[in-house]
Structure formats: structure tokens, C-alpha cells
Amino acid sequence: MSVARIRSWKVWAALSAAVVGLTLPAVTATPAAATTTAYDTTYYKNAVGKTGTSLKSALHTIISSQSKISYDAVWNALKVTDQDPNNTNNVVLLYSGVSRSKSLNGGAVGNWNREHVWAQSHGNFGTSAGPGTDLHHLRACDVQVNSIRGNKDWDLGGSAVSGASGSYTDSNSFEPRNADKGDVARMILYMAVRYEGDDAWPDLEPNDSTSNGSVPWHGRLSILKQWNEQDPPSAFEERRNDVIYNSYQGNRNPFIDHPEWVEAIW
Ligand SMILES: [Ca+2]
Ligand SMILES: [Ca+2]
Numbered sequence: 001m002s003v004a005r006i007r008s009w010k011v012w013a014a015l016s017a018a019v020v021g022l023t024l025p026a027v028t029a030t031p032a033a034a035t036t037t038a039y040d041t042t043y044y045k046n047a048v049g050k051t052g053t054s055l056k057s058a059l060h061t062i063i064s065s066q067s068k069i070s071y072d073a074v075w076n077a078l079k080v081t082d083q084d085p086n087n088t089n090n091v092v093l094l095y096s097g098v099s100r101s102k103s104l105n106g107g108a109v110g111n112w113n114r115e116h117v118w119a120q121s122h123g124n125f126g127t128s129a130g131p132g133t134d135l136h137h138l139r140a141c142d143v144q145v146n147s148i149r150g151n152k153d154w155d156l157g158g159s160a161v162s163g164a165s166g167s168y169t170d171s172n173s174f175e176p177r178n179a180d181k182g183d184v185a186r187m188i189l190y191m192a193v194r195y196e197g198d199d200a201w202p203d204l205e206p207n208d209s210t211s212n213g214s215v216p217w218h219g220r221l222s223i224l225k226q227w228n229e230q231d232p233p234s235a236f237e238e239r240r241n242d243v244i245y246n247s248y249q250g251n252r253n254p255f256i257d258h259p260e261w262v263e264a265i266w
Contacts, residue, residue, distance in 0.1 A: 068134075084099045094117075130200065154220060156173075202216035207219050
């Protein structure tokens with residue numbers, strides 16, 4: 001629903017711009033249109049209408065109510081959350097869009113494994129039940145591509161990544177292919193809101209650095225905000241959010257439901 005609304009808003013914006021003879025601004029400069037969801041009067045009722053730190057705080061309280069799964073259980077969960085909509089035997093791999101057999105999970109060349117989009121080392125949260133097993137930022141990924149991404153921050157540029165057409169990397173950053181850019185942004189910003197340092201885990205926050213190392217920060221916020229605008233939530237991403245909410249954790253990624261909340265907070 002939110003995708004349709006954003007798309008129709010963009011069509012309206014394009015038509016309006018044409019009528020008055022203006023040039024349509026680049027997509028990266030177009031703020032995400034406000035959306036409404038079926039959850040606004042229930043799940044999000046204490047967040048709707050807020051902005052800035054009060055919105056972040058309200059969302060933190062809402063999404064912190066969740067179940068947690070073990071790192072071992074993540075394998076089977078990803079076979080459901082990341083299922084190829086065109087082939088129920090396969091998962092779709094992050095950074096490449098490759099469709100690969102669910103049964104090829106593992107650590108060998110040609111396998112897929114569990115990519116932490118918020119790199120584990122940025123806060124050293126490990127893989128016990130918590131941020132290290134939070135499905136909202138875990139995705140099926142080719143073993144070698146996952147290794148190339150490592151714990152790099154997010155930024156534009158570099159050389160082409162072998163095995164992940166459209167993705168680029170340099171010594172300190174990784175740029176996912178266009179279709180995954182918004183997904184990455186919304187996963188990172190979910191983590192920033194979910195983990196605020198009021199439980200056993202570090203306070204994860206975005207910043208604009210590409211040399212964060214082991215501190216609990218991930219860059220670059222300015223680029224992630226662009227990616228959120230450039231690549232709105234897809235049907236795959238929305239289904240994934242629903243599956244995690246209904247079948248595994250009982251919490252949602254607010255930025256998939258309301259991409260405009262990224263700008264409302266940051
Ligand atoms: Ca996408
Ligand atoms: Ca945080």
C-alpha cells in the first residue's frame with residue numbers, strides 16, 4: 001500500500017511540475033510522501049503525528065516489544081523471510097538479487113549465509129539472541145560477497161564487486177546495487193531506533209563516517225537518507241516485514257511502513 005501511495009504521489013508531482021513548467025527535482029531530493037498504513041491506529045498509535053526525538057523515542061518503545069530467536073534458528077527463518085517470490089525453493093540474495101536454493105545454506109563457496117547489515121563488529125554484539133539475531137537486519141547473502149562487504153560502512157563508489165552485479169566497494173565502504181540501497185538504509189535505521197542502550201546492548205547510532213571500526217556507529221547517514229528516497233519499499237521488503245512481525249518477532253520496521261519517518265527523525 002505504501003509503495004502504491006508513494007508512486008502515485010510521484011506521478012502527481014511529475015504532472016504538477018510539467019503543468020507549471022518546472023523541472024522535476026531528482027528523486028534523491030524528493031522527500032518521501034507521507035503514507036498511511038493499516039497499523040497507524042493500532043501498532044503506531046503512540047508515534048503518529050510526532051517528529052524528531054519524540055518520534056524516535058515513541059518508536060523505540062513500540063518496536064522494543066518483541067520475541068527473539070537463536071542464531072541457529074535464523075537459518076530457517078531466512079528461508080521464509082527471504083523466499084524468492086517466483087520460486088519457493090529459493091531465497092533471494094542481498095547485494096546481487098541472485099536466486100539460490102534454500103538448501104545451499106552454509107559456509108562454503110557457492111553457499112549463502114547470514115549477512116548482518118549492521119555489522120556485528122560495530123558494537124561487538126555477537127550472535128547471542130539480540131541485535132546479532134534480529135531478523136530485521138539479517139539477510140541471505142552469498143558467502144564470498146558477504147566476506148567482501150565485511151564490516152564496511154555504507155557509501156558510494158569503488159570497484160565492481162565480483163558476484164554482485166551493480167554493487168561497488170573500496171577500502172572502507174560498500175555500495176549495494178540500486179535495488180538494495182533503500183533496504184539497507186531502512187535496516188540500519190531500524191537498528192538505530194531499536195537499540196538505545198537501555199538494555200543489555202549498545203546504543204547503535206548512524207553517523208557520517210566510513211571509519212567506524214568497532215564503535216557502535218554506522219555510516220554514512222547522509223548517503224543512507226538518499227538511498228531511502230531513491231529506493232522506496234518494495235513488495236519483497238513489505239512482505240518480509242509482515243513475516244517477521246506475524247511469525248517471528250512481533251515487531252515491525254517502522255521505516256518500511258513509513259519511509260518518510262527517516263527524514264522526520266534525521
Ligand atoms: Ca529495494
Ligand atoms: Ca540507538
